[in-house]
Amino acid sequence: MENKHITLGEFIIENQKHFKYSSGELSRLLNSIRLAAKVVNHEVGKAGLVDIIGTVGETNIQGEDQQKLDLFANNVFKTALINREIVCGITSEEEEDFITIQGKTNSHRNKYVVLIDPLDGSSNIDVNVSVGTIFSIYRRSTPMGMPVKKEDFLQKGNEQVAAGYIIYGTSTMLVYTTGHGVNGFTLNPAIGSFYLSHANMRFPENGNTFSINNGNYTHFPQGVKDYLKFCQAEEGNRPYTYRYVGSMVSDFHRNLINGGIYMYPTSSKNPEGKLRLLYECNPMAFLTEQAGGKASDGYIRIMDIKPSTLHQRCPIFCGSRLMVEKAETCMKKYLLEE
Numbered sequence: 001m002e003n004k005h006i007t008l009g010e011f012i013i014e015n016q017k018h019f020k021y022s023s024g025e026l027s028r029l030l031n032s033i034r035l036a037a038k039v040v041n042h043e044v045g046k047a048g049l050v051d052i053i054g055t056v057g058e059t060n061i062q063g064e065d066q067q068k069l070d071l072f073a074n075n076v077f078k079t080a081l082i083n084r085e086i087v088c089g090i091t092s093e094e095e096e097d098f099i100t101i102q103g104k105t106n107s108h109r110n111k112y113v114v115l116i117d118p119l120d121g122s123s124n125i126d127v128n129v130s131v132g133t134i135f136s137i138y139r140r141s142t143p144m145g146m147p148v149k150k151e152d153f154l155q156k157g158n159e160q161v162a163a164g165y166i167i168y169g170t171s172t173m174l175v176y177t178t179g180h181g182v183n184g185f186t187l188n189p190a191i192g193s194f195y196l197s198h199a200n201m202r203f204p205e206n207g208n209t210f211s212i213n214n215g216n217y218t219h220f221p222q223g224v225k226d227y228l229k230f231c232q233a234e235e236g237n238r239p240y241t242y243r244y245v246g247s248m249v250s251d252f253h254r255n256l257i258n259g260g261i262y263m264y265p266t267s268s269k270n271p272e273g274k275l276r277l278l279y280e281c282n283p284m285a286f287l288t289e290q291a292g293g294k295a296s297d298g299y300i301r302i303m304d305i306k307p308s309t310l311h312q313r314c315p316i317f318c319g320s321r322l323m324v325e326k327a328e329t330c331m332k333k334y335l336l337e338e
């Protein structure tokens, strides 16, 4: 089918042939995410109008104020995934432990586990700044029965079969990969369909935008400070432009289109970094590499990191390959001196 005006549903079916071993479950799983994205988008779009803004007065496993929309999004995605009976387990930023799909017919035979940040950047909700959903999909590693943490959820990022994000911005987009490139779909809210608007998305090899919370500057490792000095030097096409939304999906998406680097390094405030390896860094790293970019913790490839806990944090440098490589050079200089 010619790509012109192809819907996400048609695209998923068209590309079914790429999903090795799948007899349609992965397609149905992606379609359940598509449905949930529309429901969350509707609520995000009117968050200012109903009493859904603000916190529920509780904190999540991360010790962060749980915004009502966080909980809403978490429940919408969980319900959509559970009802389709394709998934045997779910890990969410909003849940302390992973969830197994109990009691559904054959749920113990379902092939996939999903790890999700239902609403990333949720602190931006009250100030009407774009937020996003990030998801990561693996085939279960254990043959059947209830999924287990180590083998099924603590898999390396290079085992992902699909990953993507939804950005609830000036328009709502779903961007995802199944290991065959990255494609972006824009929601037409009038009819509730996602249309292929950004086929085969690629990170420009180089860029001139850097995204980092400069407020943490004094706490950064010297290698990061050196790289920031490089970005801001008057030389060649520098100083680069500084853009930081406070929502990873937004900064990542802009950099994917225009070129750039997103960094959340370690700091004395965040000795392990802030972003979560399983449902933020790994899916964004999969998308990055599929779009020709690079994603590391400053030293090694994000998707080669062996996870040890569900909510572990990880430093991340991701985006245009040449920018990430320059940042890694700055970081590794001090590694050699240690």
Ligand code: P6P
Pocket (backbone or CB within 6 Å): 120, 121, 122, 123, 213, 246, 247, 248, 249, 274, 275
């Ligand atoms: P800080 C949102 O909470 C998030 O996980 C990312 O989306 C965002 O880039 C980062 O944290 C913002 O963190 O510490 O700069 O406010």
